[in-house]
Amino acid sequence: MRWLLAGCCGLALISISVALNPVVTITQKPRFIGAKTRQQTNTMIICCQSERKLLPAKVEWFKASRYDEEERDRRVVETGKRFVFFNSDPKLKFLVVHDVRVEDSGVYYCKLNNTWGPGTELQVVRHIDLPRALHRSKMKDGLIFLQGLLLAACIGAMLLRNRQMLKKQDSIYEEPETDHIYEGLTIETCGGGLYAELSPYAQVEGAQGAEGAEAPWE
Template structure:
């Protein structure tokens, strides 16, 4: 029985801590926005405690940045409160310098942040020019690739031709080409009986 009561007490403490954390949790909506210049936006800050008069807004260049500057109210930027949705930040006539991450701070609790991106204005003629430039670059890259492949193939062919020329077989020459047989008296073969003399006799040319 005691263990059962202890278990109930533990569950009660856990539920109370979760409820307390939920009450102290600060949320923002929306979490990200992509806007055009000269438009307006609303960023809401919400907590279950609903403190209406103790909300401060900050801006940073990126998420988790330690350098957060407090937003000063002006003609374009105002911190307002909606009766149903709670405090919110209103920015009118958005500019490029309004890009960044916006945080609300409520009862020393920071909100998760809302990223705001303002797209740069682009005219139709500028967009058409950029498209044409991209197409031209793609065609140029294709031509350069084709020329590079052709140069490589020609280089390999030239190397193969030089290699074949080094191992070219010589022409087949007749073994007796250039050999001339002297004739004596007009006949192809002379009788050798004239030169076949007995030992001691004089040769006819002596």
């Protein structure tokens, strides 16, 4: 019996807790917004809606860099000149962003009575001035072409300089003298010309004949 009473009391407490803190489903519309800067309609509106009327309803807006960012890392969106909170009724809450900029890109969450919404992603890109973009593209192509010409000129100058240096080295270089095959050999002339003195020596050698006298040059 006591267990039955304890169970009934527990169920009663749970029912009271649920009644005081009802689980509410929060939706956000739209889920994605794409915008460009410098547009005439440069105002974005994010709607946060609950499935039932909540009184009182406390709403807060947060911004994250991406969808999977932790709740503790989400930054509070402060109301100001460009960010305005608008509450039409207890079920609908609005975040109005005026003059959207590139830095406004991110994921915006509404938090209604401690219940998080699914988030709305806002992507803002810069307005492209087509004539100006084409002019920049042509200038970039011209600079690339000019850089190519300068590089080719530098390479040509280096090659020409190396060729001139090689020619200069070839002109300075002297070939060594050809060594004579008989260099270092000494021929004795016996005090006169070699061929002019051969006849007298031959006569003397003939006169001595078989005596075996030595020649004067020996």
